[in-house]
Amino acid sequence: xxxxxxxxxxxxxxxxxxxxxxxxxxxxxxxxxxxxxxxxxxxxxxxxxxxxxxxxxxxxxxxxxxxxxxxxxxxxxxxxxxxxxxxxxxxxxxxxxxxxxxxxxxxxxxxxxxxxxxxxx
Amino acid sequence: xxxxxxxxxxxxxxxxxxxxxxxxxxxxxxxxxxxxxxxxxxxxxxxxxxxxxxxxxxxxxxxxxxxxxxxxxxxxxxxxxxxxxxxxxxxxxxxxxxxxxxxxxxxxxxxxxxxxxxxxxxxxxxxxxxxxxxxxxxxxxxxxxxxxxxxxxxxxxxxxxxxxxxxxxxxxxxxxxxxxxxxxxxxxxxxxxxxxxxxxxxxxxxxxxxxxxxxxxxxxxxxxxxxxxxxxxxxxx
Amino acid sequence: xxxxxxxxxxxxxxxxxxxxxxxxxxxxxxxxxxxxxxxxxxxxxxxxxxxxxxxxxxxxxxxxxxxxxxxxxxxxxxxxxxxxxxxxxxxxxxxxxxxxxxxxxxxxxxxxxxxxx
Numbered sequence: 211x212x213x214x215x216x217x218x219x220x221x222x223x224x225x226x227x228x229x230x231x232x233x234x235x236x237x238x239x240x241x242x243x244x245x246x247x248x249x250x251x252x253x254x255x256x257x258x259x260x261x262x263x264x265x266x267x268x269x270x271x272x273x274x275x276x277x278x279x280x281x282x283x284x285x286x287x288x289x290x291x292x293x294x295x296x297x298x299x300x301x302x303x304x305x306x307x308x309x310x311x312x313x314x315x316x317x318x319x320x321x322x323x324x325x326x327x328x329x330x331x
Numbered sequence: 332x333x334x335x336x337x338x339x340x341x342x343x344x345x346x347x348x349x350x351x352x353x354x355x356x357x358x359x360x361x362x363x364x365x366x367x368x369x370x371x372x373x374x375x376x377x378x379x380x381x382x383x384x385x386x387x388x389x390x391x392x393x394x395x396x397x398x399x400x401x402x403x404x405x406x407x408x409x410x411x412x413x414x415x416x417x418x419x420x421x422x423x424x425x426x427x428x429x430x431x432x433x434x435x436x437x438x439x440x441x442x443x444x445x446x447x448x449x450x451x452x453x454x455x456x457x458x459x460x461x462x463x464x465x466x467x468x469x470x471x472x473x474x475x476x477x478x479x480x481x482x483x484x485x486x487x488x489x490x491x492x493x494x495x496x497x498x499x500x501x502x503x504x505x506x507x508x509x510x511x512x513x514x515x516x517x518x519x520x521x522x523x524x525x526x527x528x529x530x531x532x533x534x535x536x537x538x539x540x541x542x543x544x545x546x547x548x549x550x551x552x553x554x555x556x557x558x559x560x561x562x563x564x565x566x567x568x
Numbered sequence: 569x570x571x572x573x574x575x576x577x578x579x580x581x582x583x584x585x586x587x588x589x590x591x592x593x594x595x596x597x598x599x600x601x602x603x604x605x606x607x608x609x610x611x612x613x614x615x616x617x618x619x620x621x622x623x624x625x626x627x628x629x630x631x632x633x634x635x636x637x638x639x640x641x642x643x644x645x646x647x648x649x650x651x652x653x654x655x656x657x658x659x660x661x662x663x664x665x666x667x668x669x670x671x672x673x674x675x676x677x678x679x680x681x682x683x684x685x
Contacts, residue, residue: 218534220535221486221534224486224532288532288533291533292533292555293555302544303538303539305535305552306533306548
């Protein structure tokens with residue numbers, strides 16, 4: 211899947227975007243199932259919430275928050291590349307918006323930190 | 332004298348690398364090295380070249396993992412004394428460094444890249460405003476010489492046999508912006524077909540690899556935008 | 569032109585979901601800092617009919633967007649035929665839509681509804 215010459219920053223952005231998407235798809239059915247517990251009454255939902263209050267699941271949720279933010283920001287980058295005008299930069303590479311990729315990573319990590327901070331507090 | 336270790340692919344789809352030792356010189360391109368090996372060490376090596384100066388686009392190879400023009404790649408720029416030379420990726424291998432580019436050229440046609448005009452040689456040449464937006468967009472593929480480097484660099488081409496690839500779609504973008512071209516709708520329909528522009532994930536490998544700095548990514552983005560407007564427009568009407 | 573239409577559908581749902589994802593992310597960050605119980609979740613969701621419209625639209629769009637993305641991954645990385653990928657994507661669309669709407673129903677109109685709507 212990956213060969214040496216493809217290890218450019220924009221390729222890494224593509225891979226992260228795709229993998230985060232796959233991660234979110236895997237989580238989606240479970241998320242919907244938990245919401246559906248409401249049909250069995252408030253207690254069922256509260257039981258599930260109590261069950262999820264353990265370190266390993268919180269770690270999973272932390273990863274999900276990062277994947278969710280990353281997929282959002284890298285997705286906006288794709289929309290900008292495809293739908294917005296391209297900047298005329300001398301090396302012609304400006305259109306790939308490499309800066310956006312680093313910003314996306316940074317913001318995703320910050321949001322993850324805010325989440326975990328809220329959980330611990 | 333310092334020497335270079337050169338690994339050259341021998342065989343077709345199956346094969347192996349043969350190792351050669353070549354004297355390192357002050358001024359030396361990858362093509363020079365392959366030619367030196369072919370002339371002095373092993374005459375049975377097959378490779379393609381014609382102009383030797385970056386005009387014809389026939390000497391593209393995979394050099395140290397990246398697709399490039401062997402004639403315009405200086406050994407010094409590789410910053411390595413071990414050089415691995417393989418045929419271009421995403422094309423069937425015929426022998427050694429020679430690939431079968433038929434599929435690449437066929438897709439060029441499948442992207443609707445046939446210029447059509449309602450003018451004859453008796454008509455005056457078309458007056459095209461050089462500063463117009465369309466004319467500038469049409470620049471995209473004018474300098475393209477079909478070397479296949481972008482096609483070899485593209486992941487989507489390697490994953491999806493149907494995908495027309497960056498070179499063909501870049502050319503289609505030039506054509507839909509060529510105001511003399513009367514078959515614009517046909518070109519657009521072909522460029523947004525099953526193997527067309529919507530398969531691109533904007534990874535930018537093509538534009539990063541292009542030896543002359545063209546940007547098929549940008550052109551394909553243009554085609555995507557055009558396909559959006561064209562389909563939305565149709566649904567309204 | 570199916571491919572181009574699906575591409576556009578995927579990007580349009582992406583563009584429409586972007587602000588919704590921001591809203592959802594902020595809700596997650598807020599909710600985990602506040603008290604996380606079934607009662608608070610239900611009260612929040614049922615506080616405004618607009619929120620139900622919001623979540624319903626969100627579910628519909630994610631049910632379109634996610635299977636379309638996976639469809640390409642199945643063809644490109646999974647080496648499935650387009651036909652097989654289409655069938656899986658269609659199945660997931662129905663599944664996600666059904667499960668998502670059921671989830672919203674559970675939080676708003678189901679057995680534990682406080683009758684807010």
